[in-house]
Amino acid sequence: MKNLDRRKFIKRTSMSAAAVALVPNEFAAMPSRPFQSTYMGDHAAPKLETIRAAFIGVGARGGTHLKFFAALEGTEVVAICDLYEDLVKQKVSWVREVAPKERHKNIAEYWGEEDLWKKMLQEVNPDVVFIATNWLNHAPMAIEAMNQGAHAFVEVPMAVTVDEMWAIVDASERTQKHCMMMENVNYGRDELLFLNMCRQGVIGDILHGEAAYIHELRFQMEEQKRGTGSWRTYHYAQRNGNLYPTHGLGPVAQYMNLGRTDDNFASIVSFSTPAMGRASYAAKNYDADHKWNKLDYKGGDLNTSIIKTTLGKTVMVQWDETSPRPYSRLNLIQGTKGALAGFPTRVALEGGVEGVTKDHHSWAQGDQLAAVYEKYDHPLYQRLNESTKNSGHGGMDGIMMYRIVECLQHGLPLDQNVYEGCFWSAVAPLSERSVASGGAPQNFPDFTRGSWKKTKPLEIIT
Numbered sequence: 001m002k003n004l005d006r007r008k009f010i011k012r013t014s015m016s017a018a019a020v021a022l023v024p025n026e027f028a029a030m031p032s033r034p035f036q037s038t039y040m041g042d043h044a045a046p047k048l049e050t051i052r053a054a055f056i057g058v059g060a061r062g063g064t065h066l067k068f069f070a071a072l073e074g075t076e077v078v079a080i081c082d083l084y085e086d087l088v089k090q091k092v093s094w095v096r097e098v099a100p101k102e103r104h105k106n107i108a109e110y111w112g113e114e115d116l117w118k119k120m121l122q123e124v125n126p127d128v129v130f131i132a133t134n135w136l137n138h139a140p141m142a143i144e145a146m147n148q149g150a151h152a153f154v155e156v157p158m159a160v161t162v163d164e165m166w167a168i169v170d171a172s173e174r175t176q177k178h179c180m181m182m183e184n185v186n187y188g189r190d191e192l193l194f195l196n197m198c199r200q201g202v203i204g205d206i207l208h209g210e211a212a213y214i215h216e217l218r219f220q221m222e223e224q225k226r227g228t229g230s231w232r233t234y235h236y237a238q239r240n241g242n243l244y245p246t247h248g249l250g251p252v253a254q255y256m257n258l259g260r261t262d263d264n265f266a267s268i269v270s271f272s273t274p275a276m277g278r279a280s281y282a283a284k285n286y287d288a289d290h291k292w293n294k295l296d297y298k299g300g301d302l303n304t305s306i307i308k309t310t311l312g313k314t315v316m317v318q319w320d321e322t323s324p325r326p327y328s329r330l331n332l333i334q335g336t337k338g339a340l341a342g343f344p345t346r347v348a349l350e351g352g353v354e355g356v357t358k359d360h361h362s363w364a365q366g367d368q369l370a371a372v373y374e375k376y377d378h379p380l381y382q383r384l385n386e387s388t389k390n391s392g393h394g395g396m397d398g399i400m401m402y403r404i405v406e407c408l409q410h411g412l413p414l415d416q417n418v419y420e421g422c423f424w425s426a427v428a429p430l431s432e433r434s435v436a437s438g439g440a441p442q443n444f445p446d447f448t449r450g451s452w453k454k455t456k457p458l459e460i461i462t
Contacts, residue, residue, distance in 0.1 A: 272300025
């Protein structure tokens with residue numbers, strides 16, 4: 001689902017950049033909760049014995065979500081919507097492959113016009129809507145889905161602007177419908193392992209985290225008419241900050257219990273390197289008159305941001321989708337008794353890791369971690385690994401979808417609430433603002449309006 005007129009995109013992002021540069025810290029304003037709105041932090045919606053789902057955008061990510069959802073018991077795919085007929089037809093056939101025909105027997109198909117998703121919502125009246133479109137469509141689609149009576153599940157990021165995030169929060173609280181950003185990395189084996197170890201106090205009191213999305217994706221510029229590169233390249237050119245923070249930050253935020261009971265996001269400072277890699281790649285790989293060589297690339301190749309929490313803890317968040325280097329999310333959490341780190345997975349504890357290291361001056365890693373996994377593997381991973389390991393990204397996609405369905409069917413609070421999706425996504429516009437103001441600190445808005453203090457920590461789900 002494109003909805004990306006280039007002039008409108010440039011106008012919108014340019015206006016946002018101008019506002020960022022001129023108005024200090026209005027993002028931190030906290031409007032009062034509208035009358036008859038309900039805080040959604042621990043919200044448990046009524047049980048859905050059979051979950052009737054519609055899907056908007058079924059390219060790479062949306063297709064993966066649909067296929068695994070359709071295979072789960074108690075689900076029904078009622079509609080698929082995309083710009084392209086071939087994608088809709090392909091995904092209908094996928095559903096038939098993974099589930100009994102009688103369970104998904106009447107799938108409404110929509111393709112072509114930009115706004116057909118609105119017609120779909122009105123005609124099909126689904127219980128839930130899964131949204132995997134370009135970033136600019138996430139907020140309007142999620143808000144309209146909730147207004148039409150459906151729970152909304154949105155690909156990352158939750159939204160592009162802070163105003164959109166407030167609008168999502170208000171819609172969720174007004175309609176009492178879930179809106180969850182589908183941060184799949186929170187369901188990775190190592191991320192669940194670290195969460196379990198942090199909850200059990202293995203590394204003591206937590207002080208600091210490090211998160212990243214370092215993933216060289218210049219090849220996506222080959223997707224020029226449809227696909228991720230056809231719209232994401234404009235974001236890289238027009239925006240300067242950390243545009244994709246949530247894969248690294250989501251797990252670290254849950255280790256630190258940010259936005260729930262103990263602590264919350266307070267402020268951020270951000271700096272970007274010069275913008276060189278994308279322009280160089282375009283010049284090397286495309287003709288001089290190609291559209292990618294006509295862009296003014298303003299977004300720095302690498303962005304480094306530091307978040308300060310209300311209790312004074314720190315989180316470093318990095319982003320780089322341009323530089324030639326190996327993939328990493330960093331995934332480091334430092335406590336008073338040790339540290340856990342990723343890429344590669346490592347553990348260092350004061351006094352050493354029993355039977356492996358003698359002190360904290362060396363890491364336990366590789367095969368040395370067998371005993372750590374045996375003792376601390378998250379029970380959710382232990383329960384679902386075998387049934388989800390072929391679902392995508394090492395099984396994390398399947399565990400996430402299984403948990404969404406499980407929570408909806410049993411009337412349980414979701415593992416990620418609407419506010420967390422907004423806090424994690426807010427790093428992008430706030431970092432843009434900080435970069436534009438020479439690294440000046442920017443305050444996080446409190447999307448919970450102070451209610452995070454009464455939100456229960458995420459349980460170690462069994």
